[in-house]
Amino acid sequence: MIFNEEVFRRRSELGGSIEVVCGSMFSGKTEELIRRLNRARIARLKVEIFSPKADTRFAEDALISHNANSIPSTPVENASSILLLGSDVHVIGIDEAQFFDDELPDVCNILANKGIRVIVAGLDMDFKGRPFGPMPTIMAMAESVTKLHAVCVRCGNPALYSYRLVPDESRVLLGEKESYEPRCRICYHEIFAQ
Numbered sequence: 001m002i003f004n005e006e007v008f009r010r011r012s013e014l015g016g017s018i019e020v021v022c023g024s025m026f027s028g029k030t031e032e033l034i035r036r037l038n039r040a041r042i043a044r045l046k047v048e049i050f051s052p053k054a055d056t057r058f059a060e061d062a063l064i065s066h067n068a069n070s071i072p073s074t075p076v077e078n079a080s081s082i083l084l085l086g087s088d089v090h091v092i093g094i095d096e097a098q099f100f101d102d103e104l105p106d107v108c109n110i111l112a113n114k115g116i117r118v119i120v121a122g123l124d125m126d127f128k129g130r131p132f133g134p135m136p137t138i139m140a141m142a143e144s145v146t147k148l149h150a151v152c153v154r155c156g157n158p159a160l161y162s163y164r165l166v167p168d169e170s171r172v173l174l175g176e177k178e179s180y181e182p183r184c185r186i187c188y189h190e191i192f193a194q
Contacts, residue, residue: 016112020139022124023148025162026182030095032148033121034071037093040117045090049073050082052099079104079134082111089116097122098133105137127164127180129188150182161188 021032040047053075073093076082079100086092092111097104097120108118124139124147126132139145149158159182166179 015117016115017117017144018108018112018138018142019117019119020135020142020145021119021121021148022135022139022145024125024150024160024182025123025180026150027148027159028150029121029123029148032146033093033095033119036119037071037091040091046088047091047093048086048089049093049095050076050086051095053077054099079107082107086111086116091117091119094118094120095122097138098124098126098135100134102134104134105141108138109141123162125161127162129161152184152187153181154183154187157184157186159184159187161185163188 019036021029021036023029037047037049049071051073071093073095074085076085080103082092082094094100094104094108099122104120108120111118120135120138120142122135123132124135147160149160151157152159161183162180163183164180
């Protein structure tokens with residue numbers, strides 16, 4: 001292969017990428033996002049973090065993990081707002097991506113094509129075990145996908161499902177341990193077999 005200086009220069013300039021951190025509730029997605037963003041800050045990279053304004057479970061201006069680690073973030077109404085607010089940065093973190101609109105995959109692509117490292121965290125499946133929101137599309141176009149597992153509260157095996165404890169069929173129900181518990185495949189499906 002012949003070395004092409006122009007191709008090398010453009011790859012260096014366009015060093016953007018899309019990384020996805022996904023899994024069930026209580027699997028450590030936000031914790032991992034915070035860890036990656038803090039490492040970028042240690043490397044003296046300019047970082048911006050965004051979360052959906054609709055997610056009001058924790059602080060409005062910070063991502064907070066279940067282990068109480070936090071990092072400042074900006075709540076936004078929709079994915080296109082990230083393009084307006086995320087200029088002149090090296091790394092963009094996006095939490096709770098499943099709650100964003102269908103524009104999020106395009107926004108991630110635009111940012112990555114501009115040379116920005118985009119790290120997206122979110123649930124890959126809803127409480128019925130179906131692909132959730134824009135996550136499947138983002139996962140398909142990402143350079144890397146990290147799937148995390150919680151611990152099944154019934155048997156201790158790796159849990160990939162977010163089992164809903166309350167009788168509510170709406171797709172989006174903001175809640176924590178009072179509303180959801182992590183379950184493995186067997187324990188999740190045995191409930192439906194009864």
